[in-house]
Amino acid sequence: MSVRLHIDWTACDGRGLCTELLPELLGRDPWGYPIPRQRDPELPPALVPHAERAARLCPTLALRLVKR
Amino acid sequence: MTLLDAAAPDLATHARRTGPVPWGRAIVADVAAAGLTGRGGAGFPTARKLAAMGPGGVVIANGAEGEPASRKDHTLLTSAPHLVLDGLQLVAEAVGAARVFCYLSPRSVVAVEAALAERRGWDARPVTLVVAPETFLAGQESAVLAAVEGRRAVPTDRLRPAVHSGYLVQNVETLAHIAQIARYGPSWFRSRGTPDEPGTFLTTVGGAVRSPGVYEVPLGTPLPMLLEKAGGAAGRLRVVLVGGYHGAWMAPDVTLSRVAVGTLGAGVVVALGEEDCGLRVAARITAYLAREGAGQCGPCRNGLPALAATLAGVAAGVADRAPDVARLAALVEGRGACHHPDGTARFARSTLTTFAGEIARHARGDCVARR
Amino acid sequence: MSTEALWDFGRGSGVVALVLVTVSVVLGILTRRGEPIGGLPRFAVTEVHRNASLLSVAFLALHAGLLMFDPYAQLRIFDAVVPFAAGYRPFWQGLGTVALDLIVALVVTSLLRHRLGRRVWRAIHWLAYALWPLAVAHAVGTGTDASSAWFLALATVCVVTVAGAAGWRFTRKELAR
Numbered sequence: 001m002s003v004r005l006h007i008d009w010t011a012c013d014g015r016g017l018c019t020e021l022l023p024e025l026l027g028r029d030p031w032g033y034p035i036p037r038q039r040d041p042e043l044p045p046a047l048v049p050h051a052e053r054a055a056r057l058c059p060t061l062a063l064r065l066v067k068r
Numbered sequence: 069m070t071l072l073d074a075a076a077p078d079l080a081t082h083a084r085r086t087g088p089v090p091w092g093r094a095i096v097a098d099v100a101a102a103g104l105t106g107r108g109g110a111g112f113p114t115a116r117k118l119a120a121m122g123p124g125g126v127v128i129a130n131g132a133e134g135e136p137a138s139r140k141d142h143t144l145l146t147s148a149p150h151l152v153l154d155g156l157q158l159v160a161e162a163v164g165a166a167r168v169f170c171y172l173s174p175r176s177v178v179a180v181e182a183a184l185a186e187r188r189g190w191d192a193r194p195v196t197l198v199v200a201p202e203t204f205l206a207g208q209e210s211a212v213l214a215a216v217e218g219r220r221a222v223p224t225d226r227l228r229p230a231v232h233s234g235y236l237v238q239n240v241e242t243l244a245h246i247a248q249i250a251r252y253g254p255s256w257f258r259s260r261g262t263p264d265e266p267g268t269f270l271t272t273v274g275g276a277v278r279s280p281g282v283y284e285v286p287l288g289t290p291l292p293m294l295l296e297k298a299g300g301a302a303g304r305l306r307v308v309l310v311g312g313y314h315g316a317w318m319a320p321d322v323t324l325s326r327v328a329v330g331t332l333g334a335g336v337v338v339a340l341g342e343e344d345c346g347l348r349v350a351a352r353i354t355a356y357l358a359r360e361g362a363g364q365c366g367p368c369r370n371g372l373p374a375l376a377a378t379l380a381g382v383a384a385g386v387a388d389r390a391p392d393v394a395r396l397a398a399l400v401e402g403r404g405a406c407h408h409p410d411g412t413a414r415f416a417r418s419t420l421t422t423f424a425g426e427i428a429r430h431a432r433g434d435c436v437a438r439r
Numbered sequence: 440m441s442t443e444a445l446w447d448f449g450r451g452s453g454v455v456a457l458v459l460v461t462v463s464v465v466l467g468i469l470t471r472r473g474e475p476i477g478g479l480p481r482f483a484v485t486e487v488h489r490n491a492s493l494l495s496v497a498f499l500a501l502h503a504g505l506l507m508f509d510p511y512a513q514l515r516i517f518d519a520v521v522p523f524a525a526g527y528r529p530f531w532q533g534l535g536t537v538a539l540d541l542i543v544a545l546v547v548t549s550l551l552r553h554r555l556g557r558r559v560w561r562a563i564h565w566l567a568y569a570l571w572p573l574a575v576a577h578a579v580g581t582g583t584d585a586s587s588a589w590f591l592a593l594a595t596v597c598v599v600t601v602a603g604a605a606g607w608r609f610t611r612k613e614l615a616r
Contacts, residue, residue, distance in 0.1 A: 008225040009365035009405045011557060013616075015473045017482040029399055032473040033366040039402045057485050059470050061557045066227060 004040040004066045005051050011062035018054040018063060022047060040066065069252065070268055070284045071244050075147035079186040082150035089154050089190070090250045095162040099246060101254035103266045108207070108239030109314075109334045111326060114246070117231055117238075123164030125234035128216055129156045129243055131172040131180070132200035132207035135312045136356075137336045140270035141240050143282040145176040148244065149183035153195070155243030158250050160193050163236060169216050171198045173206075204313075204360035208406050209237050211362075222362035223406035239334075241270050262288035265325050269335050273298040276305060276341035288325045295320070295339065304342045306436075307422055312336035313353050314411025316418035317346070345437040347383040347426050350419040354379050357412045368409045371400035375416055387431035390420055442510055449505035449512065450583065452498045453535075454593070457578050459495035460542070461597040463488050464571045468604040471613070489549075496546055499539055531580025538573040541566050571601060 005025065014032030025047060027035035043051050043065070055063040076082035100115030108130055129152060133141040145152060153170075160168045172180055177199055184195055198216050200206040206221045213235050215221035230237060238246075245267060249257045258266040265287040271294065274280045278299030285294050291308060295301055305320040311333030318329055320339070326332060340346055358372035375396040381389050397413035404410075420427070429435060466488040469476050476484050503519050506512040513526030520540060522533030545567060552560035579585045579594060607613065 006227060007403075009367070009403060010223075010225050012366060013471070013473070014366045015470060015481060017485055020480050020482050029367060029371075029403075031366055031370040033370075033403065035399070035403065054482075056553075057482055057489075059485060061552065061560075064227075 002068055003043045003045075003048055003051075004068060005036070005043055006040050006064045006066045007034065007036065008062045008064070011060045013060045013062070015059050017057050017059070021050050021054040021057075025051075069248065071144060071148060071151065071241070071248070071270060072282075072284050074151045074244075074248070076150060079150055079183070079190065082148075086151065086154075086247075087251055089157060089247075091158075091161065091192075093250050095158050095246065095250055098249050098254050102249045102257040103254075103264075104242065104245055104249065104257065105265070106239055107241035107245065107269055107335070108237075109312075109331075111331065114238070114242055117236060118159065118163060120229070120231040121163040121165075121236050122234060124166045125163060125231075125236060126167045126169065126216070127156065127160045127163060127165040127236045127238070128169040128171050128212055129153075129240050130207055130209075130212055130237050131170065131176055131240040132212065132221075133173050133176075133334075134200075134202075134204045134207040135334055135336060136204070137272060137274055137312055137338055138334050139272045140282045140335055142173060142176050144241055144244055144270060145172070146179040149180050150187070151244045151247045152240045153180075153183060153187060153191070153243075155238075155245070155247035155250075156195065157191055157193060158246060159236070159238060159243060165193065165236070168193045168195045169198055170195050171200055171212050171216060174199055174202060204357070205362055205406065205408060208408075210406065212237050222364060223404075223408075225405045260286040262286075262325060264327065269332065271324075271332075271335035271337050273337045273339070275309075275337075275339035276302045276344065277339050278302050285324065288323060291318070291320060291322050291324055291337070294324060294337065301339055302341065305339050306342050306344070307340050307346065309336070309338040309340065312338075313357055314407075314415055316414060317422035343437055345383075345426070345435050346419070346423045347379075347430060347435075348437070350415070350423070351376070351380040351383040354412060354416060354419075357408070357415070361408055362406075365404040365409075367400050367403035371396055372409060372412055375400065375412065379416060379419070382427055383430060385430045385433060387427050390427055393420055445505050445509045446511060449502060449509055452501040452505065453578065454590070456495045456498035456502055457574055457597065458593070459491045459498060460571060460574055461601060463491040463495060464567055465600050465604045466491065467567065468608050471608065492542075492546055492549070496542060499542065503539065528581050531577055534573045535577035535581060538570050538577055541570040541573070545570065568605070 012033060016028060016032050019026045019028040019034050025036060025041055029035050051065055055065055074086050076085050096115055096118045099118060104114045105111045106114055131141045131145055156168060170180055181197060200215060201221050205211050205223060208223045209230055210224040210226050211221045213230060214224055261267045268284050268286045270282055270284050272282050273294060277295055280298060283294060283297045307317040308320050309315055310318045310329050311331050315333050322328055324332060354376040358376040361368045361372055363369050375393060378389050378392045378396060382393060393416055397416045400409035401413045402410060466484050470485055475481055507514045518525045518536060522536035523529050525532040544563060548555060548560055548563045
């Protein structure tokens with residue numbers, strides 16, 4: 001079972017908190033939006049707490065952790 | 069008996085030509101055996117979608133046809149609406165649907181309304197008509213769902229496929245094929261096309277051909293054969309755009325199958341003559357695609373106009389910006405609620421590869437179109 | 440505690456709460472820029488916004504609580520929820536009650552925002568733009584310190600920073616986004 005980070009792009013406003021809290025996973029584009037390596041990237045166990053924090057703090061509620 | 073052969077001006081003629089709706093057949097099994105894939109662009113195995121639907125859901129016939137170069141859905145709906153509506157009823161029955169919709173481009177409404185009026189008594193389930201806006205993304209699956217539920221027809225963020233939420237969206241051509249498979253059987257359907265890609269498909273042929281229009285050919289048909297059907301090329305061809313605005317430029321002798329071209333999209337084929345400037349055409353297309361974004365997702369809303377502007381610059385002769393086009397294409401891919409940025413990136417990349425020589429020529433102030 | 444002390448701490452905690460709410464409003468607005476602020480990384484801006492809001496509620500509890508025991512203020516628990524019925528300067532006091540009710544609504548909905556959903560939470564959060572002016576008006580109107588120089592200076596700084604942030608927020612460019 002893997003945990004993935006889902007970005008709701010219709011909600012994302014490029015505030016960039018997640019790119020600071022998950023630099024291993026997310027780059028930042030010229031307009032401030034996160035750049036994942038792939039759609040719904042898998043979260044290594046060490047990054048899950050940071051991803052949870054990012055999801056909690058995201059000002060536009062654009063992040064979700066999805067277990068599959 | 070192709071889809072277009074089944075054209076009928078009214079229900080009586082349709083019943084005579086095609087026969088009554090074959091209730092009681094195992095539709096999902098038939099469609100699975102036939103190997104039908106979606107004809108709306110994504111090419112997903114239809115039987116798998118049907119099998120994933122639980123009872124009490126919603127079935128939607130998608131005739132929005134947002135791609136400007138495509139006319140196949142409109143042609144099908146005006147010439148053989150009853151075939152499409154038969155397929156819709158059969159699918160609704162097979163999945164135990166509670167609600168049935170027909171989501172249409174405004175230009176197809178009149179014909180379908182008339183056909184539905186005739187079918188009172190013939191149809192097992194009532195069909196609600198929903199008019200789609202005339203936008204490129206109106207036919208995107210989640211946009212269809214939003215529109216049918218009364219919201220704005222733009223893509224939405226989805227965590228699960230639509231069928232897992234009880235919504236089945238099928239392109240109108242797919243439904244027409246189902247209506248024929250139900251009557252003539254899976255082996256009949258497989259008698260055309262290739263073993264891996266069976267059946268026929270509708271294609272809208274445009275550009276430098278003598279008789280542009282909608283034609284039906286088996287999958288695996290060589291492109292020259294299709295162009296012959298369309299009256300032949302009007303002069304020598306450089307390349308052909310296969311798969312519409314989210315497709316790619318191909319050599320004119322390519323085979324029309326997914327394995328050969330990657331994606332046929334919604335069957336749009338546009339021929340580019342030797343005297344047409346592909347760069348200028350591509351710049352216009354990317355500008356259109358940039359305008360037609362829903363404006364919801366930052367990477368697409370910012371990245372596509374930048375890509376279009378950069379490609380326009382390349383077409384105007386600034387060749388050293390070509391790598392920026394590739395960079396922007398890679399930047400927008402996979403970052404949006406729908407695949408609009410991905411399709412645009414695909415088209416842009418194909419343009420850079422196919423017209424590399426043209427880019428150099430433009431930088432010198434020259435162009436094929438000027439000769 | 441002497442009534443003098445109650446009065447002092449009661450008002451003092453109100454002033455601290457006003458400063459905290461101002462900090463919260465300014466940082467909340469500036470989150471929209473998607474940039475670090477004054478050396479604070481983006482996630483810290485949001486955390487400080489959040490913590491300042493929660494802390495302001497603590498100081499407001501002190502502010503209202505202590506003043507309940509103060510004979511000058513003549514506050515009853517009722518006045519903490521229902522505005523304009525107090526004994527001392529009812530109108531200006533009432534503004535404070537409304538502000539308090541609003542801040543409780545804002546904080547509670549924010550703590551529950553993942554459950555409420557984006558639309559509902561955001562709609563209620565707009566009330567912050569009503570909350571802050573009410574808090575300032577209350578502070579100036581009821582405040583015994585309103586005439587003193589230090590308070591006026593403080594209030595001015597608060598107003599200028601929020602006006603600056605709000606001015607940026609309501610430019611045509613930002614409204615169109």
